[in-house]
Amino acid sequence: MGALNPLVALGVVLALVSGTFVALQPPTNALMGRAVNSPVNAAFVSFAVGTVALLTLALALGVRPSLPAVRALPVYAWFGGLYGAFFVFAGVFAAPRLGMALYIALLIAGQLGMSLLLDHVGALGLDRQPISVTRVLGVVVILGGVLLIRR
Incomplete structure (x- = not known):
């Protein structure tokens, strides 16, 4: 390495x-x-x-x-x-x-969702990185974490 x-x-x-x-x-x-x-x-x-x-x-x-x-x-x-x-x-x-934990979890979920979209279309000068099942699954896991934090 x-x-x-x-x-x-x-x-x-x-x-x-x-x-x-x-x-x-x-x-x-x-x-x-x-x-x-x-x-x-x-x-x-x-x-x-x-x-x-x-x-x-x-x-x-x-x-x-x-x-x-x-x-x-x-x-x-x-x-x-x-x-x-x-x-x-x-x-x-x-x-x-x-509360901070829920706020930050929601903040991260929003960031990841927008990040997937920006990467997918190559917006704002980014290199294009298509949405994949694993990338979407990662966001779903974060959203699951948001629900767990909220409980």
């Missing part, structure tokens, strides 16, 4: 750490939501803090977007921020009501 590509290894570490943040973000933002008395305000504060952090990182790294490349993007490329805003708002609202 050969050595793992360093960029792949970094990707694995970033994905794992990101997964822990997915679990930490809703209850953290729910605390903010209670303090500011609104899931919308909590999401706004979360994005403001994230914006300052990203601006600081961009300045520290000396990176800037290419304006011609940004202008050439299709309209739907701008929706990422909307997805993120909805994700944060939904977490602030749903996590305290459902």
Whole structure:
């Protein structure tokens, strides 16, 4: 077995750490939501803090977007921020009501379902990976886990 590509290894570490943040973000933002008395305000504060952090990182790294490349993007490329805003708002609202285990299980089920569809059609620049019985079965197992967590 050969050595793992360093960029792949970094990707694995970033994905794992990101997964822990997915679990930490809703209850953290729910605390903010209670303090500011609104899931919308909590999401706004979360994005403001994230914006300052990203601006600081961009300045520290000396990176800037290419304006011609940004202008050439299709309209739907701008929706990422909307997805993120909805994700944060939904977490602030749903996590305290459902509990973290059920919320994250449903979150993962939704991610896997959409991932299967995006892979199948090769959407948004992804390499096409057709839906298979085993891939669908994997999502069904996750959904079964959601039902078990809910009981």
